[in-house]
Amino acid sequence: MFNEVHVDPNTESIYLVEGRPAEGGRCAIVKFEGGTGEGVDVLPSQYSARSLVHEYGGGACAMGCDGGLIFTDSNTRGVFRMKSPDNIQSIVGVDAQSRFADFDVHPKDPRWVLAVLEVHGPNSVDNKVAIIDATAGTSSVLCEGADFYQHPKFSHDGKWICWVQWKHPDMPWTGNELYVAEWEDGKIGQPKFVAGHAEKESISQPKWHSYGGLLFGSDRTGFQQLYLYDPISSEVKKVNVKGYEDAELGGPDMFFLGSSTYTELNPGTLLVTYTRNATNGVLLVGILSGHPVNLPMNIVEVQYASVRRISDSKFAIVGSRTIAPAALYTLDAKTKAHAVLRSTTSISLPQTIFSESRGISFPRTYGQDKTGLAHAIFIPPHNPDFAPVPGTKPPLIVYSHGGPTANASPGLSLASQYWTSRGYAYVSVNYAGSEGYGRAYMESLNSFWGIKDVDDCASCVAYLAEQGVIDGSRVGITGQSSGGYTVLQALCTYPDLFAAGSSLYGISNLILLAAGTHKFESHYLYPLMFTKGTTPAEQEKILHDRSPCNHAERIKSPLLLLQGVNDKVVPLDQALAMAKVLKEEGKDVKLVTFEGEGHGFRKEENVKRATEEVEQLWKRTLVR
Known part of the structure; x- marks a missing residue:
């Protein structure tokens, strides 16, 4: 990785x-x-x-x-x-x-280092913008008072700094604010507001331009677009990238700090990655004209912190193609010459073994809301050394991504190819709420988490079965984190649709989650679950009703739970609660815990063990 x-x-x-x-x-x-x-x-x-x-x-x-x-x-x-x-x-x-x-x-002076500082006290967590004096070995606070900060950056002449801040209940992609302030010898002047609005406008990736302005992304139009701010006149101008008004340019910022998906190549040209229908591309953009040139790199998924300038025409980027795993590339925008410096895999695999993904859109046939289309990335089974049994259709693995306001992309994933090379079809559902389709689509999950995401997964299965590309009687569902919650909800909501489920560090009890998760996501579920004005009693009832552990009696299919013992995002008690109630109900459930792992498995032996456990489940339930 x-x-x-x-x-x-x-x-x-x-x-x-x-x-x-x-x-x-x-x-x-x-x-x-x-x-x-x-x-x-x-x-x-x-x-x-x-x-x-x-x-x-x-x-x-x-x-x-x-x-x-x-x-x-x-x-x-x-x-x-x-x-x-x-x-x-x-x-x-x-x-x-x-x-x-x-x-x-x-x-100009490496003595000074800006940083986000997070201080964990006995009963609180405080986030600030700090300045490190590397010569003295000390740090001091420049900004505090908001709940969160990111992207503190010096201007090219060292006379200004910028930062982004936000407060609960916002996440960085729902609403935040961009500020600048003058800098002088370890101190800043009065902060000046630039852009952003709580719960309404999300700002992403401020980057100082070499001529003194500040570039940033904003979704004020419904899609992340680029703007240029003049700190002297306070004027904001849109960089009108023609033909990409319905694409996300650079942003939005999501769960990780330090994102970098666009950069200034030279004073007149930006290198910008964009997202349209959860698929990335790479553009050269004239900063004054807005004229875009699409670079033919065939990269469909860009890593969030990988776009960096090397020279006036050359840049580095980490990206995936539909038939090539993620790799570190360099490219010269003038000559179009590119090189692969390093791939995420050292294993030599022929491209003929890979199954190429494709984006699909499908009607909503499950649930109360049957308006509009939902989306997914579908990968058919493929292995040049094997052929299916004549007259049969493949089993399907449904993957529900985390977030839930993240997305699945069409970039080649060896994890999904592991299954498609073994005869399974694989689909990653970009259900309502997924990033990469504009702000309105992301907000369509608000107050319906645990409902619309589940309905869209079910509708995707129905669509693929109707198209005749899968066996609708052999469908498993898997997901990580909030995707694991969707798995559990799907097994409760549609117990006859899914033959088995695998939940990796998923949420089973929303009341426990609301009370016990970490600061960054401690208010995340509220807009996803409630409308404004919902009373505390109504909130508690909704959380209870949408907690899978309270409806375990509905589950008919085998369930595998995989959980890191040290997880602070979705704590171990979530998996323990689900396993306990299912065992009491006499259900087919297995819980596997991993010592030394947090939210996601990082150790080789644990990644292997988790894969083996899931494979045993699919062989037992999906293979005939």
């Missing part, structure tokens, strides 16, 4: 943060000297470059003007500057309660 990309502007060397299951989930740093070559590990093995802010992390590194790479270590929570494997220095004293992330280094 590739987490982040950073580039030294002085040498054009590329630094790749790479998650390694074989090393217990450690995040290594690989350096490509001069932007070429095989790549060399430069982070000593005692460090892991991963942040812990918001529990999801992100924004673990930043490049300094002196060629020093700032990183935070998830083992010690320390913050360091690395100039070489033998030259790593701590730049701030850190206590056990403090977590830093989302760094930015002053463009």
